Amino acid sequence: MRTEERFLLPKRLIKADVDKVRNLAKKIFDEISLYYDCLYNDASNVDKKVGLELHELFSIFLKDKKDNKRIIDLGCGTSVGLITLASFDYKIDAIDYSKKMIETSLGKCKGVNKNIEFKVEDYLQYLNNIDDDSIDIIMARGNAFDYIFDDEYLLKLLNVISKKLKPKGLFYYSARNWDDTFNKLGYYFVVTRKLNPKMPYIVIYNIKQMQNYYINNIKFIKIEKDMFIKEKTYELPFYPVKMQSFIDKMLKNQNIKMIDIDSFSILEGVGDIKFDKCLFIKEHK
DSSP states (O other): OOGGGGSOSOTTOOHHHHHHHHHHHHHHHHHHGGGGGGGSSSHHHHHHHHHHHHHHHHHHHSTTOOSOEEEEEETOTTTTTHHHHHTTTEEEEEEESOHHHHHHHHHHHTTTOSSEEEEEOOHHHHHHTSOTTOEEEEEEOTTTTTTOOOHHHHHHHHHHHHHHEEEEEEEEEEEEOHHHHHHHHOSEEEEOTTSOTTOOEEEEEEEEEOSSSEEEEEEEEEEETTEEEEEEEEEEEEOOTTHHHHHHHHHHTTTEEEEOOTTOOOOOOOTTOOEEEEEEEEOOO
16 A cells, blocks of 8 residues: 555655654643533533434444444444444443543443443554454544554554444444535634533634644633733644545455445534534444
């Protein structure tokens, strides 16, 4: 597999830059972990709705398996939907690079459900320690793959995902459709406290479209008693929605096919940001 086939990776992004992007993404999510759920109008309702919708979707394809279904959630963030999902006898391993995101998730799930195990770990390292053909569902939602600027790593990750899934196992992938967002809102948009009065930041996205990827200048303006008291800006590269077609192409080579799930509108967006969602199923050997 040559890098050129991906049509995404900027050639000037060398190994040092790849590591820098990953570390910067981790730093940002560590910083906003306590407030991440404030981006939703009603975080508790979103948790329930997402969990129910995911369960409904998975049940269609795992109807013959009644209990002890095992899920791995790569890039779990603040574990949106997992508490509700775990209540349907799913055993969930929730993995994230961000230690603070995992700590926030542990706080949300404390004393609620024992079917979720949280781990701060690299995706590939974690999956390499899992038995082949042992997982019912692997999920990668939201920001899970956005900041992986390493083609070799991503190819290895998709290959390992295919090995760890059971026959008829599912891989659920979703990502923000920034192209759609730009068409509707332009290159600047703001997430304000109108979404949730508890949100202590105004978040301003100034997004630049490069040849093969985007640069997101994320500005956090901290608010205290309606006064701007602190401002931080991060410049963070990330991939556009084209990654979905790349993943589809690579997984076909692993005997995994995409399933049409357009009829399912799983709530994962914030405000006017659209999410693209796709489901893959592993064929029999």
